[in-house]
Every structure is written in C-alpha cells, then in structure tokens.
Amino acid sequence: MPRGRIEAQSSTPYRIKDLTEITGISKEAVRFYITQGLLPPAVKTAHNMGWYSDRHIELLRFIQKLQTEQFLPLKAIRALLNGGRELDFTDAQGRAFEDMRRRIAAENRDLKVSDDPARLAQELGLSRWEQKELRALGLAADGTVSISDVEITRQWIAIRDAGLSLERGFSPANLGYIKDIVEIALRSELQLFADRIRELDSEEAAKVIDIVIPALNRIFALFHERRVESFLKELSMGPLAAAPVKRKPKAIASKPAPVASPKAPKQRRKPASGKALPRASRKA
Numbered sequence: 001m002p003r004g005r006i007e008a009q010s011s012t013p014y015r016i017k018d019l020t021e022i023t024g025i026s027k028e029a030v031r032f033y034i035t036q037g038l039l040p041p042a043v044k045t046a047h048n049m050g051w052y053s054d055r056h057i058e059l060l061r062f063i064q065k066l067q068t069e070q071f072l073p074l075k076a077i078r079a080l081l082n083g084g085r086e087l088d089f090t091d092a093q094g095r096a097f098e099d100m101r102r103r104i105a106a107e108n109r110d111l112k113v114s115d116d117p118a119r120l121a122q123e124l125g126l127s128r129w130e131q132k133e134l135r136a137l138g139l140a141a142d143g144t145v146s147i148s149d150v151e152i153t154r155q156w157i158a159i160r161d162a163g164l165s166l167e168r169g170f171s172p173a174n175l176g177y178i179k180d181i182v183e184i185a186l187r188s189e190l191q192l193f194a195d196r197i198r199e200l201d202s203e204e205a206a207k208v209i210d211i212v213i214p215a216l217n218r219i220f221a222l223f224h225e226r227r228v229e230s231f232l233k234e235l236s237m238g239p240l241a242a243a244p245v246k247r248k249p250k251a252i253a254s255k256p257a258p259v260a261s262p263k264a265p266k267q268r269r270k271p272a273s274g275k276a277l278p279r280a281s282r283k284a
Contacts, residue, residue: 013051013053014051014052014053014056014057015049015050015051015052016030016031016042016050016052018052019052019056019057019060022057023057023060023061023064024064025060025064030056030060033060033063036074036078037078038059038063038074038077038078038081039056039059039060040055040056042056059081062081063077063081066180069177072180072184076184088194089194090198090199092198092199092200093193093194093197093198093199093200096197096199096200096201096204096205096208097205099200099202099205099206100205100206100208100209103205103206103209103210104209109147110146110147110148111146111147112144112145112146113145113146113147113150114144114145115143115144115145116145117131117135117140117143117144117145118131120145120150121153124153124154124157125157126153126157127166129166129171130156130166130171130172133171133172133173134152134153134156134172136172136173137152137172137173137175137176137179138179139152139153152175156172156175185220189216
C-alpha cells in the first residue's frame with residue numbers, strides 16, 4: 001500500500017456521488033470547496049478513490065444554508081469555518097485570555113437564575129416550538145437558565161409582539177444569522193489579537209472586558225442602524241421610489257366648423273301693384 005493511503009473506513013462511507021445525491025450540491029462545487037479550504041479533503045484509498053464522512057455532509061449543508069439564507073460570501077464562510085491560517089497564540093496571549101476569563105467569572109456577569117427552564121418559559125409565555133428553537137440557538141442548553149438566556153428571550157418576545165410573529169412565519173430560528181455574524185466577528189477579533197497584541201497584563205485584560213468589548217458591541221449596533229437608514233434612503237431615491245403621477249391634460253373638444261347652407265336662387269323683384277312695368281318706348 002503506498003504511503004499515506006488508507007482503506008476506506010466505516011467513518012467515511014460516502015463517495016462524491018453520494019454527497020451530491022444527499023445534499024444536491026454538484027461534484028464540481030464539492031471539489032471547489034475543498035480547494036478553497038471550506039471542506040477537508042477526501043480520504044484516499046489504495047485504489048486512489050476518495051471517501052467522505054458525515055462531517056462533509058454537515059459542512060456542505062451548513063455552507064449551503066449560509067449562502068442561500070444569509071447570502072454570505074465564501075470568504076466570510078471560510079472565516080466562520082476557521083479556514084485558512086490557524087490562530088497561533090503565544091503563552092503570554094494565553095495568560096491574557098485566562099485573565100479575561102477570571103475577570104468575567106469574578107463579576108458573575110452571566111449568573112444562573114433558574115434550574116427549571118420549562119417553568120420560566122411558561123412564565124414568559126413561550127410556546128413549545130419557541131422553546132425548542134431557542135434551545136437550538138444554545139439557550140438553556142445545559143438545563144439551567146442564565147441572565148443572558150433571559151435577556152435574549154425577552155428580546156425575541158419583543159420582536160414577536162411587535163408583529164414578526166409565528167403566524168407570519170417568523171420564529172427564534174431566524175435569529176441564527178446573528179450567531180453566524182458573531183462567529184465571523186470573533187474570528188476577526190482573535191486574528192487581530194494574535195497578530196498585533198503580543199502581551200497583555202492583567203489590568204489591560206480587564207479593560208478589554210470592561211471597555212473594549214462593550215465599545216465594539218455599541219459600534220456594531222450603530223453600524224447596523226446606519227446601514228438600515230442608508231438602505232431606506234437608497235430605496236427612496238432608487239428606481240423603486242414612487243414617482244409622482246403625471247396627469248394627462250384633458251382633451252379640449254373642438255367645435256365642428258359651421259357648414260354653409262346652400263344659397264337660394266335670387267328672385268326677380270315685382271312691383272307692389274303686381275303689374276309688370278311697361279317697356280320703354282323705342283322712340284322718345
């Protein structure tokens with residue numbers, strides 16, 4: 001057996017044609033995703049045959065979802081999937097992260113408030129469907145409810161009660177794109193940290209938690225608000241803007257030209273007496 005080649009295992013039971021049948025994604029797209037670092041390469045056998053696993057199917061479905069539902073470009077998806085260069089933190093950076101973790105733990109910023117998610121959900125008026133989808137987003141995943149779980153749930157309730165309700169097809173699952181954006185943002189932040197901050201003492205680590213992270217959250221909210229405002233402005237000025245209705249001038253009915261009546265033939269005038277006048281004598 002050539003070096004580096006292994007036989008197909010039960011953990012890699014799929015050929016590429018199986019992937020296309022299960023996911024609906026073409027063979028060309030699968031190969032392209034592999035070259036772009038979005039998918040791990042296939043396991044090669046002694047006969048140079050490629051075999052794929054359930055992980056490939058999971059990733060393909062996830063990529064498809066991000067493209068069709070969230071309209072994310074491949075660059076963003078690659079960042080979300082931790083593609084490209086892996087982050088390599090120094091020991092000093094690792095100590096800074098540990099300082100941040102201890103800072104958050106010491107302040108109890110996300111305290112557990114309930115060990116009975118079902119009872120709390122009932123008090124908040126959540127349906128079973130909403131509870132299920134909120135759990136899928138990671139809320140109360142360990143069977144306990146934290147302060148942030150409650151706050152996210154309350155924000156969803158506010159959205160729902162504002163009109164984006166289940167009856168209109170909205171649900172907590174629609175908030176999933178926000179988690180995707182957070183993953184991309186965190187990846188970018190960690191990359192900047194790894195590249196530019198080689199050391200961070202405890203005081204500076206505390207400032208990251210107390211000042212930098214809240215500032216970034218506020219900046220994100222402001223950019224979001226500005227983008228919405230910009231979109232509405234562009235919409236009002238674009239081709240979809242309601243153009244003023246031009247009223248056609250009323251047509252003025254033209255009067256028909258007067259038709260001349262035929263002239264009656266002139267009649268010879270008769271004397272009042274009714275007698276013909278005598279002819280003048282030829283001789284004077």
